[in-house]
Amino acid sequence: NSKVIQTPRYLVKGQGQKAKMRCIPEKGHPVVFWYQQNKNNEFKFLINFQNQEVLQQIDMTEKRFSAECPSNSPCSLEIQSSEAGDSALYLCASRTGDSDYTFGSGTRLLVI
Amino acid sequence: GDSVTQTEGPVTVSESESLIINCTYSATSIAYPNLFWYVRYPGEGLQLLLKVITAGQKGSSRGFEATYNKETTSFHLQKASVQESDSAVYYCALGVWANTGKLTFGHGTILRVHP
Numbered sequence: 001n002s003k004v005i006q007t008p009r010y011l012v013k014g015q016g017q018k019a020k021m022r023c024i025p026e027k028g029h030p031v032v033f034w035y036q037q038n039k040n041n042e043f044k045f046l047i048n049f050q051n052q053e054v055l056q057q058i059d060m061t062e063k064r065f066s067a068e069c070p071s072n073s074p075c076s077l078e079i080q081s082s083e084a085g086d087s088a089l090y091l092c093a094s095r096t097g098d099s100d101y102t103f104g105s106g107t108r109l110l111v112i
Numbered sequence: 113g114d115s116v117t118q119t120e121g122p123v124t125v126s127e128s129e130s131l132i133i134n135c136t137y138s139a140t141s142i143a144y145p146n147l148f149w150y151v152r153y154p155g156e157g158l159q160l161l162l163k164v165i166t167a168g169q170k171g172s173s174r175g176f177e178a179t180y181n182k183e184t185t186s187f188h189l190q191k192a193s194v195q196e197s198d199s200a201v202y203y204c205a206l207g208v209w210a211n212t213g214k215l216t217f218g219h220g221t222i223l224r225v226h227p
Contacts (some may be wrong), residue, residue: 061219
């Protein structure tokens with residue numbers, strides 16, 4: 001019963017294919033985060049937004065990852081050319097400046 | 113960078129037994145980190161179990177407790193008497209509450225409670 005809605009729940013892509021996942025943050029939450037949780041249960045922060053602006057992001061040196069949070073549309077995380085190592089659970093979370101985080105159930109990406 | 117280390121699981125206990133899941137942290141980028149325990153029940157999303165903003169304080173929720181110990185850089189999760197419904201994955205995390213920054217998570221501890 002998460003108030004952060006992530007779609008799709010599962011995503012299967014071939015190597016080199018584009019993978020896109022979406023997140024609708026909890027209503028009234030202007031700050032949105034994306035995390036990657038790998039098979040070893042390690043969390044990796046990817047990026048966060050306040051409204052439509054990027055606050056922090058990892059050094060996506062490969063430039064395969066991109067994200068946006070347009071106004072009046074779901075936030076999205078896209079991998080341009082999927083690799084096997086991208087297989088993971090991608091978590092979206094949202095909050096206000098002084099509220100608890102609300103996490104979505106995640107999108108589980110499998111790259112085959 | 114910041115890091116969180118917690119008990120490697122799985123941890124298996126019997127119902128009504130006591131529980132402690134250890135968590136220690138290193139906060140190199142944050143002068144006064146805030147500490148959190150999150151839980152993921154089977155088939156559900158990650159949810160906050162408890163948080164403590166101030167060193168020396170104790171947080172509690174659903175019978176679980178954790179005390180923020182700045183001297184030992186620890187935030188161990190304890191429960192006096194577990195129930196089968198406590199079976200879940202528990203994550204210790206640190207961050208800064210009062211801004212929009214990220215959380216740093218531990219690897220999680222699987223807890224299995226047998227009836």
